[in-house]
Amino acid sequence: MAKKSTKVKRRTKRSSKGPDLPLQLLKIFSSLAVLVVVVLAAGVVAKWLIGTAPEQPSAAVQPDKRLPVPEVKSPRLPVYEVFPKGTPAAKPPTRLPQLPGARPPLVAIVIDDIGYDRRIAERFMAMDVPMTFSMLPYAPFGREINEQARAQGLEIMLHLPMEPNEYPAVKPGPGALLSEMSPDELITQLRANLDQIKGIKGVNNHMGSKISTSSDRMRQIFSILKQHDLYYIDSRTTAETVARPSAELLQLPFAERDIFIDHIDDPAFIRSQLKRLIHQAQQQGYAVGIAHPHPNTCQVLEEFLPRFKESVSLVPASMVVRQAMLVESPQANAIK
Numbered sequence: 420m421a422k423k424s425t426k427v428k429r430r431t432k433r434s435s436k437g438p439d440l441p442l443q444l445l446k447i448f449s450s451l452a453v454l455v456v457v458v459l460a461a462g463v464v465a466k467w468l469i470g471t472a473p474e475q476p477s478a479a480v481q482p483d484k485r486l487p488v489p490e491v492k493s494p495r496l497p498v499y500e501v502f503p504k505g506t507p508a509a510k511p512p513t514r515l516p517q518l519p520g521a522r523p524p525l526v527a528i529v530i531d532d533i534g535y536d537r538r539i540a541e542r543f544m545a546m547d548v549p550m551t552f553s554m555l556p557y558a559p560f561g562r563e564i565n566e567q568a569r570a571q572g573l574e575i576m577l578h579l580p581m582e583p584n585e586y587p588a589v590k591p592g593p594g595a596l597l598s599e600m601s602p603d604e605l606i607t608q609l610r611a612n613l614d615q616i617k618g619i620k621g622v623n624n625h626m627g628s629k630i631s632t633s634s635d636r637m638r639q640i641f642s643i644l645k646q647h648d649l650y651y652i653d654s655r656t657t658a659e660t661v662a663r664p665s666a667e668l669l670q671l672p673f674a675e676r677d678i679f680i681d682h683i684d685d686p687a688f689i690r691s692q693l694k695r696l697i698h699q700a701q702q703q704g705y706a707v708g709i710a711h712p713h714p715n716t717c718q719v720l721e722e723f724l725p726r727f728k729e730s731v732s733l734v735p736a737s738m739v740v741r742q743a744m745l746v747e748s749p750q751a752n753a754i755k
């Protein structure tokens with residue numbers, strides 16, 4: 420009995436003494452380590468499961484990346500639409516020729532893509548003729564050029580960036596109307612663009628070969644232009660444009676570009692296009708030419724001004740739109 424109790428005592432002594440403490444600690448640490456490993460492994464598995472699940476874009480949580488459009492900081496010069504076949508879509512033939520002996524035919528020269536190059540805009544203004552500036556929204560020098568041009572009596576248009584067929588390889592720039600937009604987004608963007616340019620009388624399209632073929636889109640755009648009492652000039656960047664029937668439906672003052680003056684940036688070509696512009700105006704009584712802020716265009720226009728003044732009357736775009744409406748849609752009473 421005595422021996423047994425001694426043994427028990429010894430065991431008790433041994434267990435309460437130092438030699439067993441590291442073992443207990445080891446057990447605790449190993450348990451903790453296992454727990455940590457299990458938690459980490461669960462985390463990794465959860466992350467893997469979430470990461471490999473297909474992304475579900477939610478309209479509710481996704482912020483709208485398009486609105487509002489940030490200001491352009493660097494004055495990168497805009498590109499204009501690429502014409503896949505090398506030549507712009509031709510305007511349909513003249514419907515009603517000008518009667519002989521009538522007043523000089525009206526010609527509007529619209530300079531597109533204004534707002535990125537102040538010096539060349541000033542050069543156009545210095546010609547002191549009633550050309551029309553079509554200004555891109557969010558352009559770095561838009562506000563100054565606009566004020567200066569209006570002070571000189573030039574007519575101002577919004578040059579509305581619209582999706583081309585080549586999008587997204589070719590981008591129309593800040594404020595673009597895209598076919599993927601909902602009607603609400605498109606209208607909100609359009610209104611923001613209209614607010615950008617003070618004192619505009621009308622709108623024409625920058626690029627837009629894709630949007631211009633959608634009746635729904637063009638009617639959405641034109642319903643807003645109608646509210647703002649603006650005209651629309653179809654730049655005709657595609658032969659499949661439905662701008663005219665859409666404008667007729669909404670009785671929106673409307674005209675079409677007759678001649679692109681400088682899509683080949685070469686003085687000889689620009690001269691021949693200006694001759695075509697005069698000829699077209701003589702044929703139908705009016706014509707719209709669209710040019711771009713290129714030094715060659717400036718130089719050839721300066722040379723050509725005396726010839727213009729002899730044969731045609733250079734007027735703001737709104738006057739040509741009015742004339743075009745009288746000739747092409749005499750029943751329309753939307754024009755003031």
Ligand SMILES: [Zn+2]
Binds near residue numbers: 578624
């Ligand atoms: Zn343009």
